[in-house]
Amino acid sequence: MENFQKIIENNRAWAASMKAADPEYFAKRAARQEPLFLYIGCADSRVPANVVTGTEPGDLFVHRNIANLVMPGDLNAMSVLQFAVEVLDVKHVIVTGHYGCGGVKAAMTGTSFGLVDHWLQPIRNVIRWNKPELDAIPDEKTRSERIVELNVLEQIYHLSETPVIQHAWAKGRRPLLHGLVYDIHEGLLREMATGIDSQESADALAARRLAGVPTGPPPLVGRLDSPGQSFASGG
Numbered sequence: 044m045e046n047f048q049k050i051i052e053n054n055r056a057w058a059a060s061m062k063a064a065d066p067e068y069f070a071k072r073a074a075r076q077e078p079l080f081l082y083i084g085c086a087d088s089r090v091p092a093n094v095v096t097g098t099e100p101g102d103l104f105v106h107r108n109i110a111n112l113v114m115p116g117d118l119n120a121m122s123v124l125q126f127a128v129e130v131l132d133v134k135h136v137i138v139t140g141h142y143g144c145g146g147v148k149a150a151m152t153g154t155s156f157g158l159v160d161h162w163l164q165p166i167r168n169v170i171r172w173n174k175p176e177l178d179a180i181p182d183e184k185t186r187s188e189r190i191v192e193l194n195v196l197e198q199i200y201h202l203s204e205t206p207v208i209q210h211a212w213a214k215g216r217r218p219l220l221h222g223l224v225y226d227i228h229e230g231l232l233r234e235m236a237t238g239i240d241s242q243e244s245a246d247a248l249a250a251r252r253l254a255g256v257p258t259g260p261p262p263l264v265g266r267l268d269s270p271g272q273s274f275a276s277g278g
């Protein structure tokens with residue numbers, strides 16, 4: 044209970060200091076929010092969005108989950124994205140991963156952690172798709188850091204595929220997509236991909252992902268233009 048009370052005390056002290064420096068600080072922010080950035084990051088307690096980016100209340104619209112995933116079936120993330128892009132009109136969408144990510148480490152092991160196993164499946168795909176590159180890294184810590192980086196690029200690609208981003212890009216070249224990795228050892232943000240403003244540039248990131256995937260024609264199963272495979276012909 045003492046620790047919880049400390050949070051309340053900290054809040055009182057912070058609010059008072061902000062008001063002392065600028066009497067209108069809260070009044071200005073209470074009127075409206077006009078953030079320029081949507082920040083998508085990991086839920087990890089060591090990567091607080093405003094603190095590591097040196098930003099203020101009102102600067103970032105934030106969505107966080109385990110291992111900073113952008114999944115099209117995630118109603119929460121898609122609602123945040125749609126509101127940020129179409130209502131708040133953010134100019135940038137930033138995906139931030141971080142070294143030492145517990146979600147990535149869990150995905151690297153064959154161990155079951157329960158419900159979160161389902162959530163982490165996309166990271167196992169990232170590992171699978173980049174197996175040749177990752178197998179060539181002998182050190183486990185370095186390998187996990189590379190997976191963190193590849194996962195960020197993968198999520199940028201997922202973002203580019205969403206109808207929200209597709210519709211926005213059809214009207215102009217905003218928002219720009221950026222991929223960052225936060226180095227928890229140094230406190231520094233490293234740029235993985237910046238200024239992604241088209242499907243072509245997002246596809247270039249996917250090409251890196253696909254480097255380890257066998258090439259060749261896609262399987263014919265389910266293709267409607269294949270003889271005997273259309274639903275109409277009962278195939």
Ligand SMILES: [Zn+2]
Pocket residue numbers: 085086087109110111141143144145146147
């Ligand atoms: Zn994490």
